[in-house]
Amino acid sequence: MHYQNSLLELIGNTPLVRLKRVAAGLPATVLAKVEYLNPGGSVKDRIAVRMVEAAEADGRLRPGGTIIEPTSGNTGVGLAIVAQEKGYRCLFTCPDKVAADKIRVLRAYGATVVICPATVPVDDPRSYRSVAARLERETQGAVLLDQYSHPENPRSHYLGTGPELWRQTDGRITHFVAGIGTGGTISGAGAYLKKVSHGRVRIIGADPEGSIYSDPEGPVRPYLLEGVGQPQLPRSYDPTVPDEIIRVSDHEAITMTRRLAREEALLTGGSCGMAAVAALRVAERLTPDDLVVVLLPDSGRGYLAKIFDDQWVARLGLFDDPADTGPRLRELLPLSVERPRAIVLQPEVSLLRAATLLDHYPGGTHIVVTAGAPPLRLAEVVGLVAAHTLRDALTDPRRSAIDPISSVATVRPHVGAGQSASAAACHLDAHDAAVVIERGFVCGVVTGDELDDLTRADTARTSRETALETT
Known part of the structure; x- marks a missing residue:
């Protein structure tokens, strides 16, 4: 008989699988180290x-x-x-x-x-x-234990993951790509591969937009991906190991994660999609003699209600649902990530100042309150303030005109720029407006009345087209 006394004996020695469809047409071979086959489902x-x-x-x-x-x-x-x-x-x-x-x-x-x-x-x-x-x-x-500073974090990869990669590829690996979270994987495995290859193996990190690894001087911004990126450098990360760090957007990563499931039968998490995007970018510039290995750290089992849910990604403007057949909001409204269709104000702006600005904004119905600056992430939005709410606040004897606008802001739903008016309207419930999102970024505000008007116009258009087809 052959058996293990404990699940702990099954950790490591995860397989390499060639990426065939998503890497089709690329000169270099791209292999994925499938870490979700560890007993706990991750690296x-x-x-x-x-x-x-x-x-x-x-x-x-x-x-x-x-x-x-x-x-x-x-x-x-x-x-x-x-x-x-x-x-x-x-x-x-x-x-x-x-x-x-x-x-x-x-x-x-x-x-x-x-x-x-x-x-x-x-x-x-x-x-x-x-x-x-x-x-x-x-x-x-x-x-x-604190994985962010624990020396056993990178050491486990120096002693385990790195030697496995070298052995499994018979020393032919030329490029190793991994997402950077705590930094332990890339620091440990990368250091081993550099040592054993005498510096021949290139080590490439993948990092989400908004994280410090790929832009140490830029502002730290929120992102949708989980388990990767950092607002500051942890002690478990060795910045001398990576030769290059590639920045990947939420949209690119999540789209690739869904492709890995549907085209390669690899059900992985969003950080895996991020790493795969970086690996394919690297492979584009290589030769048939090169061998790229990308580490896929976890399973998609924890993301079924998010990344693999069509409604969740559609409402973030990351996916246009083919079943949603009406004209999409981006085709009907002047939406822009760089200049969102709304007044954008900092939380500390006074009620009086906000009212003055609103008066000079043609057709302005709502103010987006945020501490960030365009392009805005949804997580940076404190809330919305409707024009009538602002007027009521200024006439409320319990309030002062110098109160901050954030004091009357409330959280509203969000809808995707790729949704139809009727699909978007389903998410408003009792709210009067929603934030519109394109590829994870705020691109405007749409009111319930606007969605009703757009839905009626689309219904009328469909009726006319149906009538023409039957005549």
């Missing part, structure tokens, strides 16, 4: 074992203790599997942008999960990393 299983064993070895983690970790889900699953094997409790903090499916997976393994706001700075006491540190102080027998 993070590798670091989970080594971090726990290190905490045991130095006496910080004792029998019956509690493992605490800030995680976007995958590291938590790996730690939960290790904890179940060794008899520890798990307490995880997750940013609120993490897919609900991933939170359910963590809880299914018996972990306690605390949800924290994703858009606050790292040092804010409400951030998921700050909350994890506080919980360690408050919980007896608890250990915060």
